[in-house]
Amino acid sequence: MENRKGAPRLAAKARLRWDALRQKSVLLYPEGVLILNPSAEAILSLCDGRRSVGEIVTELADRYGAEAVALEADVWNFLGELVERGLLHFPDAMEE
Amino acid sequence: MPPTRPTSSATAGVAGEQTKILDLGYPFSLLCEVTFRCPLQCPYCSNPLAFARSLRDELETKEWIRVLEEAAGLGVLQANFSGGEPLLRKDLPELIGAAHALGLYTNLSTGGTLLTSELAGKLKEAGLAGFQLSIQDSRPESAEWIAGMRGSFVKKAEAARVAREAGFALGINAVLHRQNLDRIEEIIALAEEWGAERLELANAQYNGWALENRRWLLPTRAQVEQASNVAAAAQARLKGKMDLLFVIPDYYATYPKACLHGWGRAFLTVSADGQALPCQAAREITSLSFPNVREKSLRDIWFDSEAFNRFRGVGWLPEPCRSCPRRDIDFGGCRCQAFLLTQDAGATDPACILSPHHHRIEEALAEAETRETVAWSYRNPIESKRLSEAEPRPTPPAVAKPKPTG
Numbered sequence: 154m155e156n157r158k159g160a161p162r163l164a165a166k167a168r169l170r171w172d173a174l175r176q177k178s179v180l181l182y183p184e185g186v187l188i189l190n191p192s193a194e195a196i197l198s199l200c201d202g203r204r205s206v207g208e209i210v211t212e213l214a215d216r217y218g219a220e221a222v223a224l225e226a227d228v229w230n231f232l233g234e235l236v237e238r239g240l241l242h243f244p245d246a247m248e249e
Numbered sequence: 250m251p252p253t254r255p256t257s258s259a260t261a262g263v264a265g266e267q268t269k270i271l272d273l274g275y276p277f278s279l280l281c282e283v284t285f286r287c288p289l290q291c292p293y294c295s296n297p298l299a300f301a302r303s304l305r306d307e308l309e310t311k312e313w314i315r316v317l318e319e320a321a322g323l324g325v326l327q328a329n330f331s332g333g334e335p336l337l338r339k340d341l342p343e344l345i346g347a348a349h350a351l352g353l354y355t356n357l358s359t360g361g362t363l364l365t366s367e368l369a370g371k372l373k374e375a376g377l378a379g380f381q382l383s384i385q386d387s388r389p390e391s392a393e394w395i396a397g398m399r400g401s402f403v404k405k406a407e408a409a410r411v412a413r414e415a416g417f418a419l420g421i422n423a424v425l426h427r428q429n430l431d432r433i434e435e436i437i438a439l440a441e442e443w444g445a446e447r448l449e450l451a452n453a454q455y456n457g458w459a460l461e462n463r464r465w466l467l468p469t470r471a472q473v474e475q476a477s478n479v480a481a482a483a484q485a486r487l488k489g490k491m492d493l494l495f496v497i498p499d500y501y502a503t504y505p506k507a508c509l510h511g512w513g514r515a516f517l518t519v520s521a522d523g524q525a526l527p528c529q530a531a532r533e534i535t536s537l538s539f540p541n542v543r544e545k546s547l548r549d550i551w552f553d554s555e556a557f558n559r560f561r562g563v564g565w566l567p568e569p570c571r572s573c574p575r576r577d578i579d580f581g582g583c584r585c586q587a588f589l590l591t592q593d594a595g596a597t598d599p600a601c602i603l604s605p606h607h608h609r610i611e612e613a614l615a616e617a618e619t620r621e622t623v624a625w626s627y628r629n630p631i632e633s634k635r636l637s638e639a640e641p642r643p644t645p646p647a648v649a650k651p652k653p654t655g
Binding site: 164165166168170172174175179181182183184186236237239 | 275277278324326327352354356378379381416417418420446447488489492
């Protein structure tokens with residue numbers, strides 16, 4: 154998974170939205186709802202099909218004043234899980 | 250359904266979060282059974298046995314739109330459109346458009362035989378997000394026999410193609426049972442061939458029609474074991490390509506299903522005639538009376554109706570559930586199954602090995618090991634009237650051998 158290239162984006166069937174009643178970000182898909190914590194929401198909102206994972210990590214590191222290396226594994230884990238559930242794609246992915 | 254399996258550290262704490270959010274008490278998901286009409290006659294249909302009584306009593310467009318508005322206000326995030334065959338409703342694109350405009354995630358469960366590329370385009374335009382196509386078997390002759398509709402197989406193949414062409418991520422679901430379980434490998438191959446991103450292989454749940462036809466549907470233990478192995482191998486093989494869900498019949502499980510994550514907790518069904526139900530099978534529970542959206546707001550129904558409160562939480566649980574460490578996992582199992590098999594909706598689900606009524610399940614399983622031919626009924630208005638007017642319901646069912654029509 155961590156070798157994936159390209160810019161991740163949400164699958165066509167997945168929708169990210171703010172739930173005003175519960176005051177949470179949620180990711181909706183045919184079989185369910187994933188309630189996101191703020192860090193998950195921050196990662197997903199950057200998965201726009203243009204930014205690479207490296208750029209996403211850098212942007213998050215800047216935003217939260219953290220070390221990129223400290224975030225990287227977390228971000229990959231999270232993205233990997235969403236890929237596995239079919240909720241996230243790497244459109245130009247080339248596996249090494 | 251709200252899943253609770255995030256494990257990565259970016260979502261760490263989300264599992265606990267999901268539970269907390271669930272317990273805020275707002276529903277997540279609304280099932281809109283927009284019609285009971287259907288060109289198919291699947292003998293395990295989840296519609297009520299007595300659906301024929303309500304065929305002419307469907308909610309109108311403006312009533313559904315009001316239901317959707319009330320649902321969105323009540324915290325619902327997903328609207329699932331099902332039936333019967335939802336494509337029979339001319340206003341379906343309008344209803345989906347209304348749900349979409351309210352910010353709801355929309356999902357369609359269809360038999361597909363009525364889908365045209367024009368309609369698929371309209372649904373896409375209306376904002377439909379999820380598309381689920383039902384199949385009955387891997388081979389045309391057997392699939393059409395189970396569905397009770399000649400020519401349905403090729404129409405479904407076309408629907409799969411048309412749906413993907415319109416830009417939907419195709420989900421396929423196949424109800425598994427004694428008559429098709431041995432072809433699970435072919436069913437998986439068919440879903441791959443038709444381009445499904447997800448395949449749900451759920452064994453029939455023996456309520457309503459499926460209970461009536463249980464002897465025809467309930468597989469043998471050997472069938473279930475073989476199918477589980479095939480499904481597990483396919484899951485590994487298709488990882489990242491097609492998401493495959495396999496649900497064994499709860500008759501063969503040790504403990505009951507955590508039905509709906511709890512009664513009146515996350516799910517809400519409104520059926521064709523406006524009845525509001527905690528679960529689509531719940532109207533089989535004749536000891537409860539269910540409210541109708543024509544008479545009450547969804548908010549009143551969800552928070553204040555007796556039917557929705559009756560089995561909410563764990564306070565009502567009987568023994569052996571009350572002192573069971575699993576009570577917060579399965580909430581005593583399925584209320585509909587408890588009622589249908591014990592005549593007490595407040596009993597422990599007999600599917601649980603700890604239930605004092607578990608012998609009812611064991612008897613059915615023993616029967617499943619015998620090879621005698623049994624009669625069964627298609628789901629259609631004539632059978633609906635016959636079965637629902639017969640009081641008390643005859644068991645085992647004694648019916649004429651059905652012939653496919655259509």
